Amino acid sequence: MPLNDAQIARARAITKKPEVVERQRLPVRYHVEDLEVRDRPRRFLEAFAAILKHTNYGLALDHYVRVSAKCARCSTHCQVYLASGDPEDIPCHRSELLLSVYRRHFTVSGILRGRLLGDPGLTDEQIQQMADSFYNCTACRRCSLECPMGLDHGLITHLGRYILSEIGIAPRALVVSTREQLLGASGNTSAIPIAALLDNLEFMSEEIASIKNVEVRFPVDVEGAEYLFFAPVSDYLMEADTLMGIGALFHATGDSWTIGTGYFDAINYGLFYNDQILEHVLHKIRREAERLKTRKILIGECGHASRSAKYFYPAYCGGPDALPVLNILEYAHDAWKAGRLKLRNDIVTETVTYHDPCNIARPGWIVDQPRELLKAFCPNFVEMTPNGRENICCGGGGGTVSIDEIRPFRTSIAGVVKAEQIRATGAKYCVAPCANCKKQLRELMQDQQVDCEVVGLHDLLFKALDLEGR
Amino acid sequence: MEAWIEFGRGPLFRLSFALMVLGLARILMLTLVGVAEALGRAADRRVACKEVLGKTLVWLFPIRRLWTKRPFYGTLSFLFHLGLLVTPLFLAAHILLVRDAIGLSWPALPRPAANWLTILTAAAALALFVGRAAHAGSRALSRLQDYVWPPLLAVPFLTGYFCANLALPPAAYQWSMFLHIYAGCLIMVLIPFTKIAHCVLLPLSQLVTTVSWKFAQGAGDRVAATLGWEDRPTWVPNARLNAPPERRPMVRKREVTTL
Numbered sequence A: 001m002p003l004n005d006a007q008i009a010r011a012r013a014i015t016k017k018p019e020v021v022e023r024q025r026l027p028v029r030y031h032v033e034d035l036e037v038r039d040r041p042r043r044f045l046e047a048f049a050a051i052l053k054h055t056n057y058g059l060a061l062d063h064y065v066r067v068s069a070k071c072a073r074c075s076t077h078c079q080v081y082l083a084s085g086d087p088e089d090i091p092c093h094r095s096e097l098l099l100s101v102y103r104r105h106f107t108v109s110g111i112l113r114g115r116l117l118g119d120p121g122l123t124d125e126q127i128q129q130m131a132d133s134f135y136n137c138t139a140c141r142r143c144s145l146e147c148p149m150g151l152d153h154g155l156i157t158h159l160g161r162y163i164l165s166e167i168g169i170a171p172r173a174l175v176v177s178t179r180e181q182l183l184g185a186s187g188n189t190s191a192i193p194i195a196a197l198l199d200n201l202e203f204m205s206e207e208i209a210s211i212k213n214v215e216v217r218f219p220v221d222v223e224g225a226e227y228l229f230f231a232p233v234s235d236y237l238m239e240a241d242t243l244m245g246i247g248a249l250f251h252a253t254g255d256s257w258t259i260g261t262g263y264f265d266a267i268n269y270g271l272f273y274n275d276q277i278l279e280h281v282l283h284k285i286r287r288e289a290e291r292l293k294t295r296k297i298l299i300g301e302c303g304h305a306s307r308s309a310k311y312f313y314p315a316y317c318g319g320p321d322a323l324p325v326l327n328i329l330e331y332a333h334d335a336w337k338a339g340r341l342k343l344r345n346d347i348v349t350e351t352v353t354y355h356d357p358c359n360i361a362r363p364g365w366i367v368d369q370p371r372e373l374l375k376a377f378c379p380n381f382v383e384m385t386p387n388g389r390e391n392i393c394c395g396g397g398g399g400t401v402s403i404d405e406i407r408p409f410r411t412s413i414a415g416v417v418k419a420e421q422i423r424a425t426g427a428k429y430c431v432a433p434c435a436n437c438k439k440q441l442r443e444l445m446q447d448q449q450v451d452c453e454v455v456g457l458h459d460l461l462f463k464a465l466d467l468e469g470r
Numbered sequence B: 001m002e003a004w005i006e007f008g009r010g011p012l013f014r015l016s017f018a019l020m021v022l023g024l025a026r027i028l029m030l031t032l033v034g035v036a037e038a039l040g041r042a043a044d045r046r047v048a049c050k051e052v053l054g055k056t057l058v059w060l061f062p063i064r065r066l067w068t069k070r071p072f073y074g075t076l077s078f079l080f081h082l083g084l085l086v087t088p089l090f091l092a093a094h095i096l097l098v099r100d101a102i103g104l105s106w107p108a109l110p111r112p113a114a115n116w117l118t119i120l121t122a123a124a125a126l127a128l129f130v131g132r133a134a135h136a137g138s139r140a141l142s143r144l145q146d147y148v149w150p151p152l153l154a155v156p157f158l159t160g161y162f163c164a165n166l167a168l169p170p171a172a173y174q175w176s177m178f179l180h181i182y183a184g185c186l187i188m189v190l191i192p193f194t195k196i197a198h199c200v201l202l203p204l205s206q207l208v209t210t211v212s213w214k215f216a217q218g219a220g221d222r223v224a225a226t227l228g229w230e231d232r233p234t235w236v237p238n239a240r241l242n243a244p245p246e247r248r249p250m251v252r253k254r255e256v257t258t259l
Helices: A005-012 A018-024 A038-055 A057-069 A079-084 A090-107 A107-117 A124-134 A155-166 A171-183 A196-211 A240-253 A275-292 A303-316 A330-338 A369-377 A403-412 A416-423 A434-447 A456-464 B002-041 B051-062 B069-090 B092-102 B111-134 B136-141 B144-163 B172-191 B197-212 B218-229
Strands: A227-230 A295-298 A324-329 A353-354 A430-433 A453-455
Touching: A018 B172, A018 B197, A038 A124, A038 A155, A038 B002, A038 B218, A057 A090, A057 A155, A057 B197, A079 A403, A079 A416, A079 B197, A090 A107, A090 A124, A090 A155, A090 A275, A090 B144, A124 A155, A171 A275, A196 A240, A227 A275, A240 A456, A275 A303, A295 B051, A303 A324, A303 A369, A303 A434, A324 A330, A324 B111, A330 A369, A369 A403, A369 A456, A403 A416, A403 A434, A416 B092, A430 A456, A434 A453, A456 B111, B002 B092, B002 B172, B002 B197, B051 B197, B069 B111, B111 B136, B111 B144, B144 B172, B144 B197, B172 B197
Parallel strands: A227 A295, A295 A324, A353 A430, A430 A453
Antiparallel strands: none
């Protein structure tokens, strides 16, 4: 039976309190363009059941519904809640949206109770609430460090978004990019044609030559190279300095590396909303690595891309036998540690601070390496507090930075705590080795009027690297 | 009343205790089986054991962690848990009951220590109740059971203290003992079915989370195939063709039913 206008309007209604909507200035929805609102509860439950059948999420859900103690400790650690003050932004509250659906529809006690009490179950309003809530979370997983019961609210956000995407609710910005990456002619999220990529590499070589007076090549399609390099593809459009730093780094070390023209994009928005996409994007990396017979996969300055590849490439592409995945910061740090880089510490004399991208710092994977490296050539390095594994998210995590419509939310709520943290350091440069963090932090610095320039680590490394004699 | 107390101390206690132990054993087993199933599905089965163990120990003994945020609530919660675990297990009167029943015994707490611990636990329970009700964030999250548990747990502590320390008239003593025993039995029955199940599940939380992030190869394609292609947003072409055969879990997963 077709829905009437009132039902459709209700399905699309913003469920948050008016004052929060007002503060977020979030008048537009950010779902896919053809938002199908018919029969959503049934479709949501079918998608949920299919996902439970084929994946491992049921284990966490079973456990979390049993142990969740609702102590509200996570509320003290969520930068979104700290700024918004809206109880709906408390991580445990967000997770409960999905846990209550699981309890009601997928546990014996919930089904029995539902029948006895005549509870009709999942409603359209609940779905709308989840759609709002899961994209208010930046999936930074800071709350997971503080949950005494060991709940990972980031996992629940991840799953919630996955289910929603299966019924057609996902941010348009992410869907458009992914569609181009998997189905489009260019095969990457920024739709960069190969000719443009080659032009870009040529241009960067010329730039390096004019600045450093050395010839640095960006090798393309070299079979059997040690490292196959994937940058977040937007870097080719917006972060030439970072890429020039990486080119110069390889020039200094002399290791064999290559960029593949078959596929050169590290971005994997599947991590933010759909596991099927996460896997298919990683298979594109695998196919390119097989084509070029490389031995290691190297991801550029990008947090989510690094985490997707490091933690999910083995899951989807060969288990323990999968090719090793490295982040460029690890590579640069190893090279410096082995004495292969000549760094001058009299070039970058301004105050420098370091922002930990959540995706690489939260698991404790990349925390000390960039700091040791920066301290080697930045005499005025200062830390933010807290930092490292306990860092505060830039406010644009979980794919939200790609959604331009919600910039007011990102810079006036989600990123406020970060802005003050950076302001307190008084640093001239904030190093953020992640494409998403860089975009968010630049917008944040602008909107919150913080006088700090956001750069990549290799932007500064490029300045300090002494290439003479190579 | 005497007969009710005897019934509570005898058959009802044994039944409640058995339900608690069996209930907790069941969910513990289900969780372990779930972990095995999940690892069976995953291609990458490496688990960072040291990391998991470290995080588990941090929250089993949260001595350094609790004071960082909401220190008052954290301290109370810690003392409350300490009292809950230590007092009933090391109370001389309880140990005597166990010795009479099955012949086992262990050292008991000195009387004054047991008394102080009892009062502290009951007071902490009530303070936790107030803390929950007074904190806006907690209030927004709390369900009925979250409010009921602290006062319910305080009942056997308070009544036990009255029986042991006050010169009560016989009727009052009997009522107090009745409440003490029946509240204790109710608590034992409820434990496996409510959030207090964390008393056995907490040591597995970090492992469960870590293993849940171990994704199964081809799972996304199989989800898509299960949902069909007609009314699903298709972002991946011919995904079904790419799906590798499902890895068989070590234990067969029960079918999920909806509604």
